[in-house]
Amino acid sequence: ILSEYTLTSWSEDDGLPTVRVMSLxxxxxxxxxxxxxxxxxxxxxxxxxxxxxxxxxxxxxxVIAALASTRDGDIWAGFADVGxxxxxxxxKTSLYHDAKGEELGFISILHExxxxxxxxxxxxxxxxxxxxxxxxxxxxxxxxDRTTILGVFNDVDxxxxxxxxxxxxxxxxxxxxxxxLGACSELKPVKGSSAVTHELNSVLASPFSSVRxxxxxxxxxxxxxxxxxxxxxxDAGWDKITATDISSDAVWSVLEDKEGNIWVGTLAGLHKxxxx
Numbered sequence: 001i002l003s004e005y006t007l008t009s010w011s012e013d014d015g016l017p018t019v020r021v022m023s024l025x026x027x028x029x030x031x032x033x034x035x036x037x038x039x040x041x042x043x044x045x046x047x048x049x050x051x052x053x054x055x056x057x058x059x060x061x062x063v064i065a066a067l068a069s070t071r072d073g074d075i076w077a078g079f080a081d082v083g084x085x086x087x088x089x090x091x092k093t094s095l096y097h098d099a100k101g102e103e104l105g106f107i108s109i110l111h112e113x114x115x116x117x118x119x120x121x122x123x124x125x126x127x128x129x130x131x132x133x134x135x136x137x138x139x140x141x142x143x144x145d146r147t148t149i150l151g152v153f154n155d156v157d158x159x160x161x162x163x164x165x166x167x168x169x170x171x172x173x174x175x176x177x178x179x180x181l182g183a184c185s186e187l188k189p190v191k192g193s194s195a196v197t198h199e200l201n202s203v204l205a206s207p208f209s210s211v212r213x214x215x216x217x218x219x220x221x222x223x224x225x226x227x228x229x230x231x232x233x234x235d236a237g238w239d240k241i242t243a244t245d246i247s248s249d250a251v252w253s254v255l256e257d258k259e260g261n262i263w264v265g266t267l268a269g270l271h272k273x274x275x276x
Contacts, residue, residue, distance in 0.1 A: 001229055001239045001240075001241055001273075002241065002245055003276075004275065004276060005262075005273040005274060005275055005276060006273070006274045006275075006276055007245065007246070007271060007272070007273055008271065008272045008274070009246070009247065009269055009270070009271045009272075010048075010269060010270040010271075011247065011268075011269045011270075014048075015047065015048045016034075016041070016048050016269070016270055017036065017038060017039070017041055017048060017050050018036045018037055018038045019247065019266075019267070019268045019269045019270075020036055020037035020038070020267050020268075021034055021035075021036055021252060021253060021265030021266060021267070021269065021270050022035050022036060022037060022063070022064060022065050022080070022252045022253060022265065023035030023064055023065055023066050023067040023077075023078075023252070023253045023265065024067060024253040024254075024255040024263050024265050025067035025068055025069040025075065025255065026069060026255065026257045026258060027069045027073065027075060028069070028071075028073050030257075030258060031043065031044055032044075032045075032255075032257070032263060033051075033067055033069065033075055034048075034067075034265065034270065035064030035065065035066065035067045035077060035253075036064060037062070037063050038062055038063075039051070039052070039053070039062050039064070040053045040064055040075075040077055043270075051088075053075075053077060053086050053088055053093050054086055054093060054095065061079030061080070061081045061082040061083065061084060061086075062079075062081060063079060063080040063081040064077045064078065064079060064080070065078055065079065065080035065106070065107065065108050066078030066107050066108055066109055066110040066120070067110060068110035068111060068112055068118065070112045070116070070118060071112065071116055072116075073089075073090075074087055074088060074089050075087075075088040076088075076110050076118060077110075078106075078107025078108065078109070078110050078120060078122070079106070079107060080106050080107070080108070082097075083097065083103065083104055083105040083106050083107065083122075083124075084096055084097040084098075084104050084105075084107070085104060085107055085110070085120055085134070096133065096134055098134070099127050099133065099134035099135050099136045100133070100134070100135055100136070102124070102125075102136050103124055104120065104122070104124060104127060104134060105122050105123055105124030105125075106122045106123050106124070107120050107121070107122040108121065108122045108123075109121040109122065109149065109151065109152050111152040111153060111154075113154050113160045113171075114154050114158040114160075117129065119137075119152045119160075119162075120134070121149040121152055121162075122149070125137070125138075125149075126138075126149055126152075126162060137176065138176075149162065149163075149164050150163045150164060151163040151210075159171070162176060209221040209251065209252060209253045209254045210254060211254045211255065211256050211262075213256045213260070213262065214256065214260055215231075215232060216231075216232030217229055217230065217231050217232055218230045219254045219256075219262055220238075220254070221251030221252060221253060221254045221264065221265075221266075222249070222251055223250060224249050224250055225240065225242070225249055226240050226241050226242035226243060226246065226249045226251060227240070227241040227242075227246060227251050227254070227264055228240050228241075229241075246264060246266060246269070246271050247266050247268035247269030247271070248266035248267045248268035248269070249266075250266055250267040250268075251264055251265070251266050252265050252266060252267065253265035260275065261273065261274050261275075
């Protein structure tokens with residue numbers, strides 16, 4: 001893979017506050033936001049700036065496992081230590097720890113859908129943000145068990161899909177219902193989902209993050225087998241970039257930016273792949 005890309009890497013020697021990169025997002029102005037094990041960082045391509053997003057809050061988290069940049073310019077961060085979500089709106093932070101009395105808990109997924117609704121997921125369940133705050137989302141009388149939520153995404157047709165170990169659910173006019181396998185029109189690999197071939201379980205182990213780039217390639221960050229790429233050719237196999245080329249085989253986050261660069265966050269550094 002690396003023969004097709006220029007690899008740029010950053011570590012603490014380059015100003016990165018910590019090498020434990022857990023989540024990535026790009027805002028409307030092009031800045032890369034980095035969720036780390038010790039807080040939030042903004043990167044302009046040259047300089048890393050720590051953002052004290054939760055300064056002054058007694059119950060604020062530091063370990064940022066999920067990030068989302070929304071169309072209104074806000075940055076949202078999901079915490080893996082104390083749990084909950086932080087919202088940065090015009091430089092001011094609001095913290096959310098519950099959804100109408102129910103604890104949000106550890107948040108590992110944040111996703112804005114095509115209608116501008118923000119979704120959050122983690123071991124405590126699935127949540128949706130409304131103007132009045134977060135609300136828990138279930139299917140009929142059954143609430144999601146957060147330990148089974150593997151991914152939340154919009155497919156190529158704009159349909160919201162929630163992938164769980166018990167199946168795929170689609171959002172129809174604010175009503176989540178179970179969908180047939182293959183109903184989501186984009187094959188998006190997320191954490192061993194049944195929507196993906198057995199290859200993800202048997203060969204690639206449990207992925208942390210995935211993205212489909214503008215060329216149709218699927219990039220997969222795995223728990224211990226590095227960064228994997230599968231081309232848009234359905235018959236193609238998986239190419240791998242391992243710790244011999246990047247800082248770690250534990251790839252927590254993968255992001256495609258507006259210019260088509262692939263950003264990779266690992267437990268030992270930050271990397272950018274730029275097409276030659």
